[in-house]
Every structure is written in structure tokens, then in C-alpha cells.
Amino acid sequence: MQKIVDNHPLKAFNGLTLAIENAINAFMTSKYNPFYYHGALPQYYLWVLYLSGLLLFAYYIPTIDNAYNSKLLTNAWTSVDYITKSLPFGGVIRGIHRYAGDAMVITILLHALRVWFTDRYRQYRWLQWVSGIVLAIFVLFIGQTGFYLVWDDRSLLLTRMTASAFESLPVVGPGLKTWFLNGDQITNLTLSNFLFIHIGLSFFLLFGLWIHYLRMTRPVLTPPPAVNYILTALVLVCVFIWPLSSGNMADLNKQPVSFDIDWFFLWPYAMLSQMPVMGYWAVMILGTVAITAAPWLMIPKQPAIETAEVVLNKCTGCSLCYKDCPYQAIEMVPAPAGSRFKLLATVKDFRCSGCGVCVGACAFDAIDLPDLPDAEVNAKIKALLEAKG
Amino acid sequence: MIKYILSPKGIILLAFAGAVVAVSVLMAWSELGFTGATPDWLTDLTSRIGLHGAIAGFFNSLTPSLGEDLTKYLQGKGVSVNPKSTASLGDYGYILFMGVALTIGGIAIMIIGREDAEEKTVLPVKK
Amino acid sequence: MSDAKKVITLICERACDLSGIVDDSGSCTEVPGMKVVKFPCSGMIQPLMIENAIKAGADGVVVTGCQIGDCYYREGNRMIRERLLGDRPPTLKKGTDRRRILALWLAKPQRQRFISESKEFIATLNNLATPEAK
């Protein structure tokens, strides 16, 4: 069994989360409470991003100029301009792609805060926490490359800021800069690289998500359709209310000085413009390490989990516990020679949460939580019923 | 069935369904660029059933009011489309009304669906 | 009048918060006749335990887990709900009197709802004129 940690530092937030969710349940019921699908919300927006991105990709040209066709300048900026102004629904699709990205960041944040506040991020869930942070960093970086791709003033400034921030790092710096620009300076190849990063990393997210879902039996991947409608509607309405427009085409001979901040993706640049570059890296790297280590930092002395134990001579190998365990902590192995049954359940202690769901699944009393065996539970029930009063 | 439709819930749902249809009509109107300029195939189709005048008239009547407002709002936000292309400001109106229709639809489904969401399970008695 | 009905509540320790209304002996001070047994998760409750409770003389059993969708261990409350409804093995035995079982899915702050639902449940138990053979 896992002990409820009463002195959890975020206990107050847990109460707050529950109160908010309770209020939502009152009029939406648990079936449609978006907080009960918090992990599936960013996943839904990811599909929206893939689809809208595919449509944009069909018309996007990843170059900064087109020296061979000087009469008719064609580059990233003009292709985005064409998409936005001349393609039917082009501006709208571009808007959807942008706001679905913002929505994904918001929902990821909600997801992370909820698992944190409700104390669902540590011990047997450490892999989910750590992979989630890696995924979030990737999402942030993918989003930022999206801002470079439109190739307006802001893109140029962001590209230069990133390149010089990379360059200032010791040892790996120059290499990173060359990788980022795909050469020593900004050329046509730079934008091909950005496009490659933007799309390539997006598909890498799927691999990351696979790790994120490992050990989760039956992960919740989609909210109910009615919730999806509302999620989609939120993005669509934003596209109308705040329609997108590009800045001026980037000009390599000029240095743009200020830009509008998209607070969901570009906040690191706001930081970078306010502090010395090494300070920026120190904050970013230490911050990431601290958040990644939060499960261990927040509660240094985590009581060990009492993991489930199989009673060897009772287990019939029926696999019911294996099917129901929410953390894939049970493995069915061949029964030892001489057994009447073919299979035997075994618990992988490092995955087990001590929840007892396997106890509920076993019709043969063959699996137990050592600190609360079912024989004890039955005895207690009996004693309570026989007691007077 | 009839009983359900006439219950308070049924009436609310009918209102929602009506709202979704109304907003969807606005989607079509937006897609035509906030006018009643229906494409030929639609003109032909609606003329055959004798509704063309009514539809085009209704759509055109929205142009100076709602159409004007939406256009002004979008232009104020810096949206411009290439007049030589088939893109139109109506695309943005389309997406707005689609969002509104989806919201109304989503809420309606939640109203229908909340029946089977419970905080309580009473076991059915088996015969 | 017969004395108060004996009802046993099998509850997840993370669901509806009963601390303060359950005394050391496991009796609920707000609902007469109710005893409470805590579990780490409602998913641990075996249908067999419910049957045993009824056999041991309970007039009713209230199973309580968190709001469906909000199990701390992801799926425990769904599991026991499906087991009670007969959709997931192991299920209740055929002869078990299902009128004597109630399941509630309540979040931590919903103590009042728990009390009112339990009282209502006990009232229906009082109306079950002829207790079937237990």
C-alpha cells in the first residue's frame, strides 16, 4: 500500500484542485469534466496540429530568397503570405495551427499542475514525470521553430538570439550554432533545417508519448466527443477574435529590435532579452533539473510502497489481476514444474503502486497487500458487524 | 419519444438543435463572402424547389448589418485578403460560426449525456 | 420496531472524507448503524467481501470510491463499478441480494452527499419487507 503523505508540500493545492473539480462536476458531471481527461487534452490538440500542419506544409517554401527567379521573389515569407491571403481558408488554417499550439501548451501546463497538486507524479510514476518534462521541452522548441519558419522580422531576431545564445555555451556552443543554422550563417539551408526540426521533432513526440504511456494500462487518449467539440470551438473562436498577420519580411541587412511576445512559446526569449546569456542558461538548466527532480526533492523521505504479493500455492494463473492492474505491474510467468496450473502471477515491485486493484480482481484470494491482507479485511468486517451498537 | 420531446429537457434540446441549424446557415452565408451570391449549382438547385429568391433575399439582407460589422471587425484587426484570389474575409466568419455551432452542439450533447453519468450506482436486480 | 439496520461501508481512503465522523471502533457517528472499513482504493474491494458482509449479518453494503474518472490509481473505481454491474470478473454471485448494495462515487469534499445518500439507502432497506434468505 502507498501511504497518503499528509505533510505533502502541495496539500493546500490538492484541496483547491478538488474544490474546482467538484464545482465543475456540479454542472458538467464527472463524465464531461475536462479535468478528468487532463492528459488527453494536449493529445487531442496534437492531432489538430498534425492535420493543420500538413495543410500548411503543402504550400510552405523553406527558403529565405530565391536567387534563380529574381523577377518573382518566392521565399518562406511570401509563401506564408500566400497561404494567409490568397489561399481559401489559408489564413484560418494558419490561425488554427497557431492557437492549437498555444492551447496545447496551456493543457500541458494544466496536466502537469494537476498531477503535481494531486500528488500523482512520484515513485512508481517517475517515468511519466520525467518523460513528460522532456516532452514539454520538445513541444516548446517545436513551437519556437514554428515562429522562425514564417520568416518575418521577429523570426530573424529570434534566430539570431538563439544562435548567439547557443554560441556562448562553452565546448558545445559553436557546434550547436552550426547545427542550428545549418552552416555558419543564415542561408537557405537554415530554413530547411528549421522545417526539418519542426516536423521531425513533431513526429519524435510520438515516440516520446509512447514512453510516456508505458506502464499505463489502457491510457486515456481521447476526451469524449462533446468535450472535443468544445476544445475545437475554443481554437476556432480565437482564430476569429485574434486573426493572425505576419510582420514585415525579414531583411538580413537589418537588425529588428523589438517584437511581440507570444507568452506561451516565446517567454524564454523575453527572459533572454532581460538577462546576461550565461545567467539565462543557468536559470534554464537549473530550473529544468529542479523540476525533473521534483519527485525526489519535494518529499525526500518517501515511505516505501508495500507492494502486492502473490500467494504461490493459491494462484490459479487465471490472469485476471494481470488484466486489471492499472500499472502493468503483474507479469504472468510459466508456473513452476509440478504445479496444477500453467501460469503464475508475479508482481514487478518497481512498478507496483500498492493500490490493491489486483486483490479486487482475484477470485481466489491469491494476491495480497502485505499490510492489509484480505483475510484481515474479512475478519474486520465480521468483527464490526458482530459488535454491539 | 413524443413524450421525451415535449418534456422540459426535450424542449431545451429542440432549442439547441434549432440554434445549431441557424448558426450553420450563417456558416454558409459567411462562406459566400457575407452575401447571397450562391454558386451556380446551388442557384439551380434552389430555383428548382422555388426557394432561391427567399434564400438569396435573406442572405443579402444580412449583408449590410451583420456582414458589415464582421467585415469592419476583421479589417480593424488587420486581416486582408488578395482580391484576385478565392480567399475571402468570409472564411473567418465561417470559422467563427463553426466554433459557435460546435459549442452549442457540445453543450447539447452534454445535456443529453449527463443522464448516464452518475455519482451513484444502484445495481439492477436480476430476475 | 426492529433495531437500526446494520450497514457496512467499504470506502476508499482518498474518496469522500469521513475523518471526524468515524470513531475508533469504526462506527459512523452521523449515520446510526453504519460501520466503516477503509481501503487504499475502491478497486481493492472484492465482490466476495460484500457477500461475506451480507452473510455476516449486514443489512446493506455501501461501496464508496472517488468520482468516476478521478481514481488516484487510475482505474480502481471503474473496476469495482464494472464488477458490481457484472461486466468484469469476478462478479457478485447470482443469489446475492442486489437491493442491499449501493455504490457511491464521491470526491473528498462531498461528505454531506455521502450522509444523505446513506440515510436514504437505509430507509429503502427498512422498506425491504421480507429479507431474502441470506
Ligand code: SF4
Ligand atoms: S487473479 Fe489471482 S489466481 Fe488469477 S492470476 Fe492473479 S493472483 Fe493468480
Ligand code: SF4
Ligand atoms: S494492481 Fe496490484 S500489482 Fe498492480 S499496481 Fe496495484 S497493487 Fe500493484
